[in-house]
Amino acid sequence: MTAPVIAIYPGSFDPVTNGHLDIIERGSSIFDQVIVAVLLNVAKEPLFSLADRVAILKEVTRNWHNVEVDTFEGLLVDYAVARKARVILRGIRAVTDFDYEFQMALMNRRMQPQIETVFMMPAEAYSYLSSSLVKEVCALGGSVKGLVPPLVDEYLEKRMPRHRKKQR
Ligand code: COA
Numbered sequence: 001m002t003a004p005v006i007a008i009y010p011g012s013f014d015p016v017t018n019g020h021l022d023i024i025e026r027g028s029s030i031f032d033q034v035i036v037a038v039l040l041n042v043a044k045e046p047l048f049s050l051a052d053r054v055a056i057l058k059e060v061t062r063n064w065h066n067v068e069v070d071t072f073e074g075l076l077v078d079y080a081v082a083r084k085a086r087v088i089l090r091g092i093r094a095v096t097d098f099d100y101e102f103q104m105a106l107m108n109r110r111m112q113p114q115i116e117t118v119f120m121m122p123a124e125a126y127s128y129l130s131s132s133l134v135k136e137v138c139a140l141g142g143s144v145k146g147l148v149p150p151l152v153d154e155y156l157e158k159r160m161p162r163h164r165k166k167q168r
Helices: 018-030 050-060 076-082 095-111 131-139 150-159
Strands: 006-011 033-039 067-072 087-091 116-120
Touching (some): 006 018, 033 050, 050 067, 076 087, 076 095
Parallel strands (some): 006 087, 033 067, 087 116
């Protein structure tokens, strides 16, 4: 019997967008298990706490039974080994993502050659989407409806209500 293929989908998810969910859904249809791993990144100043990001992710992925949400710190490959994952799953939105992703994939492979990085493309509708843009648009009163799950919209409303205009 072959071992189940476990994929880690790492990121900051500050906050999770529909683009991330698109990749999680695609990954969950191919791999036996997808672990969405939220990075405790000391270099980035997040809008949402780690606990909030995890709570949101757990809620919005709860219908996918082979998707788990976890946190990690330190090297991604060390976490992948600890979780017995053979795959690191990453989304490529546009060619501009490629340089950075290629460097990370090769560095990770140098450290752990048995772990493969697999790239997937989200739906074109999300190819321009990023968590920073969502936060910026929201902070300036724009609508992010359709770009993030409704739960994220609620969290954004609580986190930055004064800056948001009434949306129709
Ligand atoms: N849809 C929407 N947005 C997406 C997306 C998608 N499918 N895929 C990526 N993004 C966006 C994110 O929202 C994020 O936007 P932001 O910068 O505006 O917040 C941006 O692309 C990149 O963020 P993310 O994918 O979360 O990656 P990251 O740069 O925060 O972290 C890690 C990347 C976690 C893989 C990397 O930092 C890591 O491995 N860290 C652990 C330490 C380590 O091992 N270092 C050595 C690496 S070789």
